[in-house]
Structure formats: C-alpha cells, structure tokens
Amino acid sequence: MNKLAAKITDSEVEVMRVLWEAGDELPVSDIRKTLEQTSSWEGSTIKTLLRRLCEKGVVLATKKEVFYYTPLVSEAEYNEYTTQSLIDRLYSGSAKNLVASLLGSKKLNDDDIEELRTLFKVGDRDE
Amino acid sequence: MNETFRLLLSLSVSGSILALLIFAIKPFIRHKLSKSIQYYIWIVVVLRLILPFSFEESIMNNVFYGDQKPLIITSSQGQANTYPSPVLPNVQGNVSNGTYNNDADHSRYFSDLFSQYVFYIWLLGVFIALVVNLNGYTRFSKHLKQSNRPAADEDSRVLATLLKGRENVRLARNPFAVTPMLIGILRPLIIIPDISFTEKQLKNILLHEVVHLKRFDVGIKWLTMIAVSLHWFNPLVYFIKREINHACELSCDEAVIRNLNAEEKQSYGDTLISVVSDNKYPIGTLQATMSEEKETLKERLVEIMKYSKKSKAMMLMSIVLVVAVIGGAVVLGGCTGKTGLNVSNEQEQLMDNFYQSVNYDPGQDLLSFTIPKTIPEDHKFYLHVSGRMFMGDKNNGNGMSIHAFDEESQNYSWENGKTYTYPLQSESLDDCMLVFGLIDVNNQELFYTIHISPDGKKSIDNTYKLLSFIKNYDEKTRVLTFDEIEWVLQQDTKRVGELGLNADLDFPNGYYIYNESEQENSLNVADDVKVYIVDWSDLATPSITDVNGLAKRMAEYEAPYHLTIKDGVIVEILEQYRP
Numbered sequence: 063m064n065k066l067a068a069k070i071t072d073s074e075v076e077v078m079r080v081l082w083e084a085g086d087e088l089p090v091s092d093i094r095k096t097l098e099q100t101s102s103w104e105g106s107t108i109k110t111l112l113r114r115l116c117e118k119g120v121v122l123a124t125k126k127e128v129f130y131y132t133p134l135v136s137e138a139e140y141n142e143y144t145t146q147s148l149i150d151r152l153y154s155g156s157a158k159n160l161v162a163s164l165l166g167s168k169k170l171n172d173d174d175i176e177e178l179r180t181l182f183k184v185g186d187r188d189e
Numbered sequence: 190m191n192e193t194f195r196l197l198l199s200l201s202v203s204g205s206i207l208a209l210l211i212f213a214i215k216p217f218i219r220h221k222l223s224k225s226i227q228y229y230i231w232i233v234v235v236l237r238l239i240l241p242f243s244f245e246e247s248i249m250n251n252v253f254y255g256d257q258k259p260l261i262i263t264s265s266q267g268q269a270n271t272y273p274s275p276v277l278p279n280v281q282g283n284v285s286n287g288t289y290n291n292d293a294d295h296s297r298y299f300s301d302l303f304s305q306y307v308f309y310i311w312l313l314g315v316f317i318a319l320v321v322n323l324n325g326y327t328r329f330s331k332h333l334k335q336s337n338r339p340a341a342d343e344d345s346r347v348l349a350t351l352l353k354g355r356e357n358v359r360l361a362r363n364p365f366a367v368t369p370m371l372i373g374i375l376r377p378l379i380i381i382p383d384i385s386f387t388e389k390q391l392k393n394i395l396l397h398e399v400v401h402l403k404r405f406d407v408g409i410k411w412l413t414m415i416a417v418s419l420h421w422f423n424p425l426v427y428f429i430k431r432e433i434n435h436a437c438e439l440s441c442d443e444a445v446i447r448n449l450n451a452e453e454k455q456s457y458g459d460t461l462i463s464v465v466s467d468n469k470y471p472i473g474t475l476q477a478t479m480s481e482e483k484e485t486l487k488e489r490l491v492e493i494m495k496y497s498k499k500s501k502a503m504m505l506m507s508i509v510l511v512v513a514v515i516g517g518a519v520v521l522g523g524c525t526g527k528t529g530l531n532v533s534n535e536q537e538q539l540m541d542n543f544y545q546s547v548n549y550d551p552g553q554d555l556l557s558f559t560i561p562k563t564i565p566e567d568h569k570f571y572l573h574v575s576g577r578m579f580m581g582d583k584n585n586g587n588g589m590s591i592h593a594f595d596e597e598s599q600n601y602s603w604e605n606g607k608t609y610t611y612p613l614q615s616e617s618l619d620d621c622m623l624v625f626g627l628i629d630v631n632n633q634e635l636f637y638t639i640h641i642s643p644d645g646k647k648s649i650d651n652t653y654k655l656l657s658f659i660k661n662y663d664e665k666t667r668v669l670t671f672d673e674i675e676w677v678l679q680q681d682t683k684r685v686g687e688l689g690l691n692a693d694l695d696f697p698n699g700y701y702i703y704n705e706s707e708q709e710n711s712l713n714v715a716d717d718v719k720v721y722i723v724d725w726s727d728l729a730t731p732s733i734t735d736v737n738g739l740a741k742r743m744a745e746y747e748a749p750y751h752l753t754i755k756d757g758v759i760v761e762i763l764e765q766y767r768p
Contacts, residue, residue, distance in 0.1 A: 142364075145332060145336065145365055146365050148332060149329065149332050149333055149365045149366075150367065152325050152326075152328050152329035152332070153329060153367070155321075155325045155329075156321060156322045156324075156325035156326060156414075157325050157326045157329035157330070159322060159326075159410060159413070159414050159417075159430075159434075160322070160326045160372075160407070160410050160411060160414060161370045161371060161372045161407065161410070162370060162371040162372075162398070162401035162402075162406045162407050162410065162437070162441075163368045163369065163370035163371070164368050164369040164370065164394060164397050164398065164461070164464060165368045165369075165461065165464055165465050165482075165486065166368065166465075166482045166485070167367045167368060168465075168482040169367075169465060169466065170465050170466060170482065170483055170486075172466075174483050175462060175465070175466040178462050178483070178486065178487060178490060179459075179462055181487065181490060181491075182455075182458045182459070182462065182490045182493075182494065183455070183494070184451050184452075184454045184455040184458065184493065184494050185451065185494070
C-alpha cells in the first residue's frame, strides 16, 4: 500500500482528499464541484489528474452511466506514508548523527541479502 | 586575528595533525588491535578538536604565538598585568592614514580585510551548522515520539534481563522506526521497529543498544556533531566523523560478541541481516547509497566472523597506542595563549629585566638603567625618559621639565646591553617617568610607564600619556589620529636652550608648542573613554563630555590633548588649556 501512496503527487492529493471526504465513489462532476470551491483548476486539469491516478492504480474508475472513481489508498495509509518519509528524511539528514542505531535506514534488496547470508558463516575456530 | 578564532584554528590544525597520523597508521592496526581501541583514539581526536586546554609550551601555542606572545610584567606591587596581543587590524583607519600607500599589489589590504571578516563568516557557519543539526534532530524526535507505542511486556522483560536493573532506560516500539535505535542523553530511550521479532532477535537487538547506552555513545555523537559544527570549514572533520561513526558500530558489535559462543554470534549477525532485509517499505530510488550501506554491513559481518581474543602483546600495544595518541593530543595543544603568573617567555623576560635594571639612588642623585642585550627580531626598543623638577620653592608650583636622551629616544639608537646613567637631584625632583616598550614592524606598540619618586621607589603600569594635536576622529571605526607634540614653558630655560628657542620671541603666551616630527599615529578609542574639555568659565575644573562633545569642541577650537593610553587603546582624553 505504501508503494501506491508514494506515487501520489501534491496536486493529486487535493483530488484524493475529495474522494476521502466523500467516503464513497464519486463521478467527475461531483469532484469538480467540490474542487471549484478550493482551487482554480479547469475541468480538464482535474480530468488529467484523475487519469494519472487511475494509471498509477491509486484510484479505480468504474463505468456506470458515467465513470465513478474510488480511492484505493486510504487517507490513513497516505498519512502514514508521509510521516514515514518525513521521519526517513530527517533521519538521513542530521538526526542519524545524534542517535545510536543498529543499522542505517536503508533496506537492501533480496539479491544483496542473499549474498550476505551466504557470506556470513561463523566458524568454531576460536572456541 | 580574533583570539577566539585563533584558538579555534589552532585546535583545528592540532586535531587534523592527530587525525592524519591515525589515518596513516590505520592500515597497520586495523585488523590487529581491538575495535574499541580504534574507537577510543578517534574520541581523543574529537576531544582535541573541542577542548581548549593546553599547556604553555604546546606546539600550537608556539606556532600561533611565535614571537608576539602576550606580555606579562610583574609590577612592584607583585601584581601581574597581562597584555593581549593586538586586536583586529583596522582597515578603514589604516586606509585613511595611508598605511597601505606602499602596498602595491594590495595583498596586505586584502589579507587585513579577510582577517577582519573571517571571524564573522566562521561564526555564521557554526550557527548554520548547529541550527540545521538541532532543528533536524528536534523535528525527528518529535515526530517519532508522537507515534511511539509502549513496548510489550515481553520486550521489557528481555531488556530487564540484559540490564540487570542497573541502567535507567525506557523502551518503546514505533511503526516508523526503520532500525532499532537509542535516542537521548538525559532520558535515554530505545526505540525498536513495531514488527514481530523472535525472542532471539529481540535479545540481539537490545544487546547492541544496551552496549551503546553503557558506553555513552550518544554523548560521543553529540560531541562529534559539535566538533564538526565548530570546524565546518575543515574538510578533514567530515572524514573524522565518518571514521568515528564507523568505529563506534564495529566496536559495539565487538563488545556484544565478546562473550558469545559461535552459535550466538551467528544468531547476532543473522539478526543484523534480518533487520536490514525487512521489506515493509519500498526500496527507494537511491540505489547508489545502498551499496555503501551494504559494504558497511558486510564489513561488520566479516569482523564478527573473524573476531578472536587479542593476545597480551596486542593489548600492550593498544595501551601504548592510546597513551601515544593522548600524549600527541596534549603536546599538539591549542593556542590558549600564555597567561598566568608563572609564565616565562622572551619578551616578558625582556620587559621585566628592563624594569629590574631601572634604579634611582637618591643618595647619589643618580638614575641608571640597562638597555636589554637582545631585542627580538623586527622590533625596536623604545624608551623615553622625562620628568619634572621643582624650581626654587616646592610650593610655588614653578617647574622645569626633564627630557633626557632625546637623541636616543627619537632615533631608537639605544645601545643594547649598555647601562645609561642620568643625574637627578632628589631634593628638587617631582616625578620621573620612563616610558618604554617594543615597537614591531607594523608599528603596533604596547608601552609601559615606570614612575620613580624622589625617595627612589619605582612602580610600573600599563598606561602612558602623551600630548598631541588630534588630527582626525573617525566615528564609525572609533580611530583617533594624532600628532604628538611637546609643550615647552618659557620659564623652562634648560629645555628652551636645548631646543634652540628664543625665550623672548617664541613665547608670546608663555608657552611654545614644539613639534619634532609631523608623523601621525592612529589608535582605537575605548568605548568608555573619558573626555575632559576646558571649561572657559572655570579653568580649574574641566567639564566631562564624550566623543561627540570632543568632535564639537575640535571643530570650534584647536588645542592639544593629553591622551592616556592603556593596552594600546585611548582611555582618557584631556584638553590642555591654551590661553
């Protein structure tokens, strides 16, 4: 889920907020109505943002009489992602200078892990 | 150069030399000595960078103070006066009085300008570095702590077993913590990621953090951050920081596995790999830094595999190394300056010797003093002997000034090592003064005055007075430019004769202003300078004013002023009544 949340840009979040607020699937006309009050976006801009969100798999479009849009990433998931990335950013910025951690903040991919596991075999030589 | 910055610079050089030596021997000790030793010697480097402690003869003190050491003269009262070396050069003042006129390529102008602002640039850098670090850390711990969850009873139980109830540390789980960590100095807190660990993994993780806690590693990290912030301009400190962080982790691992058997060691290393492999979060785009992360972990794992107890010879060598590094740190020192009562150095000795050589014997009516045998290179020895004698009745106020050795004073032609004598009748002596000091190539001067009273007692102070016309006062830089003169009274027949003046024609108002040379000097005016100007309605009591009053007065009327100079700064300005 966090992988999806990472793909949401700042302007796309505005569209997502409308969907989260509604708590239900919405047609593009309803989304536009709400966004017109808070932003100066054209209808085409909103359509583009929705198309991009659908392409990323963050929003699901269901065809009824018109397209209805459903968020696939919840607000909680998104907030968790932003907190996580903020904390990661602060950690790699200067906080890691001031805490004693077990390891760095980066994760290794499966190939690297496999390599390390193969390498790490403690013998009995000094026992 | 500013004293603080000079000290900082010396610590930077000192720490860098030490660090370079350690970098040089690192290949030889890396696999031989224990990781803790390698960590401790880096701590010595960090302490060297921060602590301004130094003993008198440290290398840095000698390098940075060279032959312009502060002067200390023990006065007759047994007190010591310390004279700091000259302050920041005053560029504007020097421009206005033509110091740079022969500075063809302007190098001196720019170097002075540089040293004037470099301190503030440094200070700004330190400020920015501290703000960035502390702000990042504060926000990090704030956001992290908001999402802390209390640790499970199981977690606390494992921790308690490891601590055996000795240390005071709290434990929390946090979904946003990517790696287990120890945070805080005063109220330490261990934060572990909120994912499921086996009891073995949990124990290994906590073992590592408890070692950090016991060794006060978070404190070392803070010290390192402060050292890096203070020495931000020194590229070497960033390497030092990397080394110390690396050495910290390696030695922490070493301390953890010291008492573990092969199976437990395997389990510890496996835990490290597990924590780093947890794939809860997306692998970022920074593939490049990953490999660094991987290399670091690889090295740690290899060290865990290779760990063996060190031999006695190696332990002995470790002790020798630590002692050598600490010794090196002490010898390198920092330039804290040479102050204190028991300090001895060339110039101070010279000044003190001269003071001791001054003698007035009222029985024989003879003043004697000995010029120092050797004068430091690039310096001139200045000495001016003057005084006042009573003429006739002591109470009638008539006096005669004494100016001895005019020729030597003006041309600095005193003969080194020679003892000079001058007859002074004690019954008519009012006061005798010997103003002396060293003048360096930049005309920076620090003069002292020895006062001799008719009974032969002498005393010294670090002030001297001179009478001069004020040529200019720059409000912005507080620099006063003046031309020294001599005030000759008509009745001072001896002096009138010496100067070849005509007692009948040259003294329309009873005095003559004698100006030997038109040479101008500039000095800074103290912030709390006392200014006295003549009150024309009450000549006996001059009125007190400030530099603004002085400027106003100077615009109205030209008169000589008595300047009192202390530590090279004008502290008092008194207008001479000029009928």
